[in-house]
Amino acid sequence: MIMYSLRELSLEAKVAVGSGVVFFSMLISRTLISESVDMDTRAALYRAQFLLFINSVMLIASLYVWRRMTGNLCRVRRVSQRLLRCWKMLVLLFLVLSHSSYVTMFYLVAEEPHWVAMLSFTCLGSYIILLFFLFLFSCVEQCHRLVTRRAAVSDTSTADSGSRAKVALALALTLVLTALGLLNAARPPVVVRVEVPVDKLSPSFDNLKLVLLSDIHLGPTVGKSRLEMVVAMVNELQPDIVVIVGDLADSQVSRLKSVAEPLRRMGSRLGTFFVTGNHDYYTADVDSWLGYLRTLNVMPLHNANARISASEQSKEWFCLAGVDDLEARLFKYPGHGMDLTRALSGCDPDRAIILLAHQPLAAKRALQERPEISLVLSGHTHAGQIFPLSIMAYLVNPFFSGLYRVGNRSFVYVTPGTVYYGIPMRIGSTAQITEIILKTP
Structure with a gap:
């Protein structure tokens, strides 16, 4: 039948x-x-x-x-x-x-x-x-x-x-x-400067320069020369902090080890940090990537946080936290999955908290659970990358591209991405390196 x-x-x-x-x-x-x-x-x-x-x-x-x-x-x-x-x-x-x-x-x-x-x-x-x-x-x-x-x-x-x-x-x-x-x-990413008032940010961090990267997608259509160009552009900005909010690679470390090597030359006064995106889990090699990034002086925030101080002697600091991508649990990676409680463990609610979360949906959930978070930095959407995919990307994401105010004191910034995913085209969107200037309210 x-x-x-x-x-x-x-x-x-x-x-x-x-x-x-x-x-x-x-x-x-x-x-x-x-x-x-x-x-x-x-x-x-x-x-x-x-x-x-x-x-x-x-x-x-x-x-x-x-x-x-x-x-x-x-x-x-x-x-x-x-x-x-x-x-x-x-x-x-x-x-x-x-x-x-x-x-x-x-x-x-x-x-x-x-x-x-x-x-x-x-x-x-x-x-x-x-x-x-x-x-x-x-x-x-x-x-x-x-x-x-x-x-x-x-x-x-x-x-x-x-x-x-x-x-x-x-x-x-x-x-x-x-x-x-x-x-x-094919054009280099544009540098966009954005000033963001960060709640509870100490005056000693006023005008701190944070450079935001995302969605580089090292793989079949993005190679070493493109990453070298991105690193050179970032270094020209002389950032205090560099953050990469996911989707760095689309294949295993063994295939992309030399391609990712330029990250070693990334200059940042207070450190370079990374959180996973969904494509980093698609490689089925995420733990190897986290280990390799550490050798490149890129610190993964695997449901973890770091205290950022202006200097070793300074008693002023803010919390830079990062969560695993939402899809880690879907792929059942042992020890992985968004854990906001663990990521914010040790963060002082009376000080500024900046969270790195690859997907805007994760940013929304984080702010619903912990509204004291001052700023969330995300990527993932590519601002649609090409029309007509931009229509779907706009409809399925709570934040699409750019700066959003959430409540009275929190902000979300979604970057359209630093390169592209697979298809070497951008229609209705532009690759971006975001220079975020943190301001005291």
């Missing part, structure tokens, strides 16, 4: 069912997997499940793109069969490259980005934009028919001509936005 029902489903529906099966297998394996299983096995299982899931979901969209991009041309008599075959091969190559992007995320990581990784992730960015416009124009057409109470156009040639025009427009917009996105992402 079940097999007969499956045979009756369309190809898209079958793929959707398969995607659901893979997704629930991921949840079940996260629940049942023993903590005694070594991290290499966990990493291999995660990579296999992730690649299978993301490509099965993309396959549904790819079938839609394929039919929209090639269907109408088959009915055009003026198009030669050779030209039609070439176009189909081009569309197929584009889809294959888009699907292979996440394969390079796990298996094509080197000191500098490989051209195959750059090409495949560029295709993925274009794929997302093209899919959005194809779907949008289709929805607009259907809504127009409903509003005007018109049935489907009886003249097939006229309908096909209109459909081809919409596809051509979607393709043109995709090419333009792809080019603009590539140019924007």
Whole structure:
């Protein structure tokens, strides 16, 4: 009975069912997997499940793109069969490259980005934009028919001509936005100066310079030269403190050890600090990363805090705390998971508290639980990175990008990120190094 029902489903529906099966297998394996299983096995299982899931979901969209991009041309008599075959091969190559992007995320990581990784992730960015416009124009057409109470156009040639025009427009917009996105992402991050009044901050820390970095995403499309540029820009600012609020890497330490080496040259008078992001856990190598960062003079705040003093002799200090990313518990990392009580242990509520928390949702929860926190620094959203993903990023995050006042005395600052994730494009957002000047109220 079940097999007969499956045979009756369309190809898209079958793929959707398969995607659901893979997704629930991921949840079940996260629940049942023993903590005694070594991290290499966990990493291999995660990579296999992730690649299978993301490509099965993309396959549904790819079938839609394929039919929209090639269907109408088959009915055009003026198009030669050779030209039609070439176009189909081009569309197929584009889809294959888009699907292979996440394969390079796990298996094509080197000191500098490989051209195959750059090409495949560029295709993925274009794929997302093209899919959005194809779907949008289709929805607009259907809504127009409903509003005007018109049935489907009886003249097939006229309908096909209109459909081809919409596809051509979607393709043109995709090419333009792809080019603009590539140019924007290739530029160095902009330095943005923000003054933040910090409640209970001692006058001795007035005008303290804190440089905020996030979402560097060392991996298949972000290499050593990009990190060297970021470090050089940070050092020019002569910061008192540097903080990296998660998503430093997208692969294991063994593959990115030399890529992360420039962090050793990061200059900061009072120290450089790090908290984990969700992608740091996706590497399945987070403990190795925390250990390696310590050798680079970067101090992880693993549900911990540090007392920041202006000098060794000064009795004035504030608490700089950091929490693990929210998704650590989802992936069942032993000893990891957001623990605000532990992170703030020893912090004086009568002194300023600055919290590092990768996700804005963690910032919201932290302030709900401990409203005495003066300032929370987050990343994660990338300010959407590329349109139309910015729409979803805006809707699912309580804080999107920039400075937010929470209550009477607390602030949240969300950086749009220092580089980019995977897709070497930025549309409607800009990579940023944030120079935060702490001010006494």
